[in-house]
Amino acid sequence: MxxxxxxxxxxxxxxxxxxxxxxxxxxxxxxxxxxxxxxxxxxxxxxxxxxxxxxxxxxxxxxxxxxxxxxxxxxxxxxxxxxxxxxxxxxxxxxxxxxxxxxxxxxxxxxxxxxxxGHGHDAVFAGLRRVEAGSPTNRREADEMLAEHVDERATRLFLATNLVRGDDGVLRWRIGLDQIERDYDSIMxxxxxxxxxxxxxxxxxxxxxxxxxxxxxxxxxxxxxxxxxxxxxxxxxxxxxxxxxxxxxxxxxxxxxxxx
Missing domain, CATH: 3.40.50.1820 (Alpha/Beta hydrolase fold, catalytic domain)
Known part of the structure; x- marks a missing residue:
């Protein structure tokens, strides 16, 4: 559907x-x-x-x-x-x-x-999950968490375009991360x-x-x-x-x- x-x-x-x-x-x-x-x-x-x-x-x-x-x-x-x-x-x-x-x-x-x-996004997924677990309240915190897994600043800035602030002030991913990761094989x-x-x-x-x-x-x-x-x-x-x-x-x- x-x-x-x-x-x-x-x-x-x-x-x-x-x-x-x-x-x-x-x-x-x-x-x-x-x-x-x-x-x-x-x-x-x-x-x-x-x-x-x-x-x-x-x-x-x-x-x-x-x-x-x-x-x-x-x-x-x-x-x-x-x-x-x-x-x-x-x-x-x-x-x-x-x-x-x-x-x-x-x-x-x-x-x-x-x-x-071939698979090439393991570090990206790890960085996204780190931010998800860390519940940052500003973009500097989110970038520091992403940087634990993603070295390239340009890539981190690109990924950060997917962050949105919730009513509680926490930045969260607007992408369907669970769905993307579950069917990553299809994307490849x-x-x-x-x-x-x-x-x-x-x-x-x-x-x-x-x-x-x-x-x-x-x-x-x-x-x-x-x-x-x-x-x-x-x-x-x-x-x-x-x-x-x-x-x-x-x-x-x-x-x-x-x-x-």
């Missing part, structure tokens, strides 16, 4: 651009980009299940998350859209494109390949669906990221045969945050090429 996702819709004419975050992200992470894109596109930024302001629910498979996205398109009466997804969100949009290619005007996949990955799997999506596709990868190495390109092209692969050399995995101008330019140029 699909989850009724939270979303932010700029309104506007034309084929909308749906923006899908990665693991532990939210629509809020894309605000600066949405402000730029909305000058030329209707933009719908989405919170996936167990993220942002969307409901918590069991199951984090790509089939389930893609169906959530397609149900949101139905709810908004959107027949066809450009789909942009980062990391986990990239696998969600690939899955949606495999299920209903006729509803996807184009795909933009940011720093993920359509394959399974390849996208759902079968076959190739043959529509126009842009794959953006970070030159300092290990998520889409050259060895992954044959698999990527089996699933996304018409993909243009663009490398942002100075970016890591969070390429839209690390190289925002270059990311914007690549997306804008791609979408403009479809309109010409």
């Amino acid at each position: 699909s989850v009724e996702l939270n979303y932010q819709d700029t309104g506007g004419e034309g084929t909308p651009l749906f923006v899908i975050h990665g693991l532990m992200g939210s629509a809020d992470n894309w605000r600066s980009h949405v402000k730029q894109w909305q000058a030329h596109h209707r933009v719908v930024a989405v919170d996936l299940r167990n993220h942002g302001r969307s409901p918590h629910a069991e199951g984090m498979s790509y089939g389930e998350m893609a169906q959530d996205l397609l149900a949101l398109m139905d709810r908004l009466a959107v027949e066809r859209a450009h789909l942009l997804g980062h990391s986990m969100g990239g696998k969600v949009v690939i899955s949606a494109a495999r299920f209903t290619p006729e509803r996807v005007a184009s795909l933009i996949v940011a720093d993920i390949a359509p394959q399974a990955y 799997q390849a996208p759902a669906g079968e076959g190739a999506y043959e529509g126009p596709t842009l794959v953006l990868r970070g030159g300092r990221s290990h998520y889409v190495p050259d060895e992954a390109l044959p698999t990527l092209r089996n699933v996304l045969p018409n993909a243009q692969v663009v490398t942002l050399e100075q970016a890591g995995h969070w390429l839209h945050a690390e190289q925002p101008d270059a990311f914007q330019t690549a997306v804008n140029d791609f979408l403009a090429s479809l309109a010409s």
Whole structure:
């Protein structure tokens, strides 16, 4: 059963651009980009299940998350859209494109390949649980607790975007941490669906990221045969945050090429 996702819709004419975050992200992470894109596109930024302001629910498979996205398109009466997804969100949009290619005007996949990955978030989960148990009342305390397990300050700042203050003054995670951790294996799997999506596709990868190495390109092209692969050399995995101008330019140029 699909989850009724939270979303932010700029309104506007034309084929909308749906923006899908990665693991532990939210629509809020894309605000600066949405402000730029909305000058030329209707933009719908989405919170996936167990993220942002969307409901918590069991199951984090790509089939389930893609169906959530397609149900949101139905709810908004959107027949066809450009789909942009980062990391986990990239696998969600690939899955949606495999299920209903006729509803996807184009795909933009940011720093993920359509394959399974090994587990790599043990320290993050430990840090999140430490904060949960520690009941911090300010962000400095929360950061100190996270730092016991997560060394990178940029990662801690990203995770801290999920903290909300309760009526008792305690900061708590708004993500569905239990549900995410229980079905983490599904998040590490390849996208759902079968076959190739043959529509126009842009794959953006970070030159300092290990998520889409050259060895992954044959698999990527089996699933996304018409993909243009663009490398942002100075970016890591969070390429839209690390190289925002270059990311914007690549997306804008791609979408403009479809309109010409």
